[in-house]
Structure formats: structure tokens, C-alpha cells
Amino acid sequence: MHPAPSIILFTTLSGLGFGMLAFLGLDAAPPTGWSALAFLVIAFSLAGGGLLSSAFHLGHPERALKAFTQWRSSWLSREAWAALLAMSAMAPYGAGLVFLDQAWRALGVAGAVLSLAAVFATSMIYLQMRTVPRWNHWSPPALFLGFALAGGALLTGRVTVALWALPLLAVVQIVAWIDQERRETASDTDLATATGLGHVGTVRAFEPPHTGESYLTREMVFQVGRKHALVLKVISVLLFAVIPVVLLLLPFTHFLAVPAAASHLLGALIQRWLFFAEARHVVAQYYGRWDKTGMRRGRRFAR
């Protein structure tokens, strides 16, 4: 799948922002005053900024409000509602913390649950894609919620929670990478079922319908040098889990919190890039490029 920068930024940043909001909402003794304002500004910028960057991915952002209509059937619509409701709950809760030194517990807990619901809805958009075996798997909810919670704990300064959550997230991520590979290999869709002609003989793509690229090949048959995937995975785990944990174990200063957060964010972005770039869509079968997706560099698509 084409790793669009807008979606990578959106899912990573808004996940972190909602993770922070979840911890702020659940906190029994939340920060108040200036300290609360600082956390809330960061959390709302990440969550809101992420949502804004997702709008850049749309062909018609001016019609984005219509996406609230189909919550009965569409996970994207549910995501929009959960995000809106989470922010609507956390805004007055945050105002109470900052201006009145008041923590309205019920509102905070509701905001936290809605924040996690938004992240869960985002992950379900990917899980529901039967066409992408790597996503049609338990891992998107586990990873999206895991990154939101571990990152949220780190960015809200919950050192003990982060020290447990980050190594756990690394383990879940490594298991997910291995099991996603297995899921993709076990996919029962091949060129024989795609054409329905497997009973005649061995089917091989002879000639594609177009000599250049198309929306389909650009969006769904993304080809990239996967020879670096393993290296990128190692770098990603080092950045999002190992380095932040090491920095957290050093004597605490605010100067170390910034590189820990930055390292985690960079690692999360690499993880999210791989989440898209490694995923293969079954339509690649029709182009005879299923086995080749990711193995060689395709012709660059220029608009």
C-alpha cells in the first residue's frame, strides 16, 4: 500500500495525542494550572493536528463534514464521531483543570474512554480490509492502542507506566511483524482465484492493461526496496522503545524527557511507514505483481 505521508502523520500524531488525553482524563490527581495547560496544548495539537493532516489526504476536504453521517456502517465515520466527542469532553475537562483547579472525574473518564475509542476506530479501518492480509489481523488494534498508550504515558511524564508499557509494546510489535508475515503467506487469494482459471492450468500475467502506472498500481501496488525492512524494524524498535527506556532510567531531568519523546515519535513514524509500505493488496495479483511488490523499485508515478 502507498505510504501517504498525510496518513502516516495523522495516525501517529493523533494516536499520541489521544493517548495523552486518555492519561490526563484517567489521572486521579491530574496536573492543574500552567502544568495542565502545557500538557493539554501538546495533546490537543497532536490529536487535532493529526486530524487536520488527515484532511489533506482527501480529494474534497470541503465535504469532510459528510463523513459524520454513516456511523452505523463505516469505521471511518465512527472514528470521526469518537474523535469529535473525545475532544468535546476533554476541552471542558481541561478548562476546569487549567482555570478552576477542578477535576471533573466523570467527564475526564468519559473523555479518556472516547479518546481510546477514536484510536480503536482508526485501527478497525485497517483490520476490516480483507483485501490486505497483513491488516486483516489482530495487530492493528493492538498496535494502534499500544502506541497511543505507551506514547501517551511517556508524553504525560508517567515514568513507571512508560517503563512497563514501552518494552511490552516492543514485544507486541515484534510478535505482530512475525505473525503478519505468516498471515500474508497464508492468504488463499492468488492469480488462480483472481481469474477463476486455475482449473485450466497455471496462470501467468502476460500483458497488463496499461503500459504506464495507474491509480490502482500507485495506490495499491506500491513497490519499494523491502531489502531494508529488517534494518528499519530494528531502528524503529530502538527508537520507540529502547532509547526512551534507557533515558527514563537515567536520573530524571526535563532535558532528557524531550529526546526520549522525540526518539519515540521518530520510531513510531518509521513503524507506521512500514505498516503501509509492507502491506500488499490482493489487486496486485491481477497485475502479476504480488510476489514482486516490495521486491523491486517500480517506475515512479508522476501526476
Next chain:
Amino acid sequence: MTSLPSHTEKSLGLVIDLDTCVGCHACVTACKGWNTENYGAPLADADAYGPNPVGSFLNRIHSYEIQPETGPAQVVHFPKSCLHCADAPCVTVCPTGASYKRTEDGIVLVNESDCIGCGLCAWACPYGAREMDPEEQVMKKCTLCVDRIYNENLPEEDRQPACVRTCPVGARHFGDLSDPESDVSRLVAERGGIELMPEQGTAPVNRYLPPRPRDELPELDVLAPFLEPVAEDSKGFVGWLDRTLSRLS
């Protein structure tokens, strides 16, 4: 509304004969022409005369080579467009309600003025039947020429999809596949019509008729049996040549 109807009164769709299709791409051209000049946003081309031309098409022709266990390989031309699935995953993922399946005839359509161009429906489709228009930035797909098949301003013989009407070899058939007595359903029953990617659970309406087994060809070279076998004990110049070349090789 992007929930799927539990039942459609008809299941209009195409039956494509892979035995007959010659891969001429006339249906592609007819489709692009009709759907550029009529319903919805025109099917744009970008960089049409440049180094990287791309454009939106609702119908594309792949070609495959099939190698049977014995005998020569065979090339099959494979037109592919929206299969108007009964359980269309492209419809339910749509966040705006732009994508829908009609209750009256089962056609899957996009209301372009509601489409936000998020591209999720194209991800959900295993067949690659939906393409984002490079100019309009809305999702385009086969409408089964909904503006032809019910159009009383057209002569009756033209009230079928442009691809079916134009096919010079009659490889494309249009009709109601929910009616077991319709011509298309009988054709599917007779020829063993195929469903594409049944494991994806989309319950497609369109069917493909597989290539018929090739006839066994009789021995065409009628003179061959009368030819003398190659001489084993050659003499004279040819014999010398044979022996010399054998020594060299």
C-alpha cells in the same frame, strides 16, 4: 445510506465470455467515451502526451497466459470492471453515504457530490474496480451505464451498457442474473460461469465464461508420412561432410 440492502429486486450485471474475447479494447474505449460525455464527472487523463500518462478507466483488459499440464499454452484476454457484488465491501466502508447499492437493480453507484475522495472504497475492493479521477478527485466506477439501460430517448437496441453494445465479437452479455430464466443466467449455467475471488466473500454478480477446451488438431502435415527417413549411411560428398562435421563437433 451505506448499509447494504438485504435483498435487491434484480441483480443486473455482465457475463463476459473469455472464450470469445479477442482483447481489442473496444469496450474500454466505448466505456471511456460514454462515461466521459454523460453521467458524472468526465473520466480524465493526466499528462496524456507527457512521459507518465495516467487516466481513470472503469474497464481494463488484462491478458493472461495459461499453461495446461499438457499441450500448448493459451492466451486469455480478461476484461475487468465492477462486479456489482451482493456483499460489496466498498459500500459499507464509505463514511459519507456516497457509495451505495440500489435496491431496485443491485447496481453499485457513487453519488459524486457526496464523495470526499478518501479512497477507502478502492482499498476495500479486491478487484481494483474503483479509480480516483486524477482531475475531479472523486471515486469513479462502472455504473453499468445506468444512463443508457433505462434511457427511453435511445433506440431500444442501445439500452445496454456501452461496452456490451460495442463489443465486435459478442463477448459481453448484460442481463438480470437473479432471474434463473434470463439469457445471461442460462449462459452461466450452460458454460459453467466463474465467480472471481470467491474467498474474498464479496458475492460478485458478474460472471466469466471460461475458455472452452481446444479441439484436438488432426495431423496437418499430410506430406510428412511420405518423406523418406534421413539416411543413416550417407555416402559421397554429403557423407564426407557429415563425418567431418561430426569430428569437429
